[in-house]
Amino acid sequence: MDVLSDVITTMRTGRPVSSRLRVDPPWCYRFDRYDGAGFHVLLRGSGWLLAEGAEPVPLATGDVVLVPHGSAHLLSHAPRAEGAVLLDDAVADPAGRVEFLCGKYRLDHTRGHPLLGSLPDVVHLPAGPGRHPELRAAVDLLAVEVTGGRDGRSGRDGRSGWSGRSGRDAVVSGLLDLLLVYMARAWFEEHPDGGWPRALRDREVAAVLEALHTEPAAPWRLEELAARVGLSRATLARRFTALTGQPPMAYLTWWRMTTAAHLLRTGDQPLTAVARQVGYGSPFAFSHAFKRHFGRTPAHFRADGSPPEPR
Structure with a gap:
């Protein structure tokens, strides 16, 4: 991706x-x-x-x-x-x-x-x-x-x-x-020396970003991501955070919620399907995470059609 x-x-x-x-x-x-x-x-x-x-x-x-x-x-x-x-x-x-x-x-x-x-x-x-x-x-x-x-x-x-x-x-x-x-x-x-341009040019950080974007529903752990790119957990966390502004797992959660908001706004899939696409095993767990992130449930967001306000 x-x-x-x-x-x-x-x-x-x-x-x-x-x-x-x-x-x-x-x-x-x-x-x-x-x-x-x-x-x-x-x-x-x-x-x-x-x-x-x-x-x-x-x-x-x-x-x-x-x-x-x-x-x-x-x-x-x-x-x-x-x-x-x-x-x-x-x-x-x-x-x-x-x-x-x-x-x-x-x-x-x-x-x-x-x-x-x-x-x-x-x-x-x-x-x-x-x-x-x-x-x-x-x-x-x-x-x-x-x-x-x-x-x-x-x-x-x-x-x-x-x-x-x-x-x-x-x-x-x-x-x-x-x-x-x-x-x-x-x-x-x-402007290759800025944070995000550097992140996309950094081989290990870019590989982690690609993995998270390609499979946001996968049960990623920091240990697995670090091993995937041949870095220690501490090195990956430090470099990823410095270039993107968020630790890897925080970015994964944010990207899952952002992707979910897009799916809810542009499609008509049931909440079970949306939850599964962003890595949640049940609509209840997904709804709880979405509300914590955006301040309202997925069902309410989809019903009124207006964009969520992230907290």
Whole structure:
């Protein structure tokens, strides 16, 4: 099990969306705080990203920006916020000299994983020869799919529209999923010395994470995990905690509860089946653990459909 993909799958709710817009200066668009993650790709021209409490970020053609925590921000032709309007109220210009692609993912941050939590409020991935070829390929394909026709141009109003191409919805949805993985991966590759990036690069810690994610229901013990990767219990516990912020067994419990919340919210399996998938032999034991972690029982969580608030 790839940990990054697993984390994104567990946090994501609903389908991602995107739109393409062509404009001419002056322009300034506001993006309010959002329960998820947003991204922008500057396809042509230049601009600026303005986030509260941060220096303006200059954007050039081909630059990609990820806003992983849904922070409020602006896109502007200049490093100032004059005349900002919501993107939905934008007046597109089919002949505009600036073109960008914007999108967003709905993520349940009550199931937020520290791997994505370790990302900064703004992840800027500048374009450049040979930089992140997989990300660039996904961006190019996505840009074509969200245009208004086969010639790669936007619709008559300067916005993306229905292209009439078979399978477009499935292709766009899949490319958006890939794009999120590639954006996060690119940042982790450029910042390998942080806690979670180091955890994924540490052979023994990564092997333990893979085991816990692949088989969360297994009756893991610290002794077994340590023997599996050839470390002493003390060494594994110390290294795992230093890199991930939690001891191995505490992480296992947290991941089981996070996975259970995802299963309860997105499926209709009986509690017995959910309990079994996350390592509990009876619905009673599972319900007790879930309530201790989230403050309410699995049945109540599933009934009201709202996300749990972890304690």
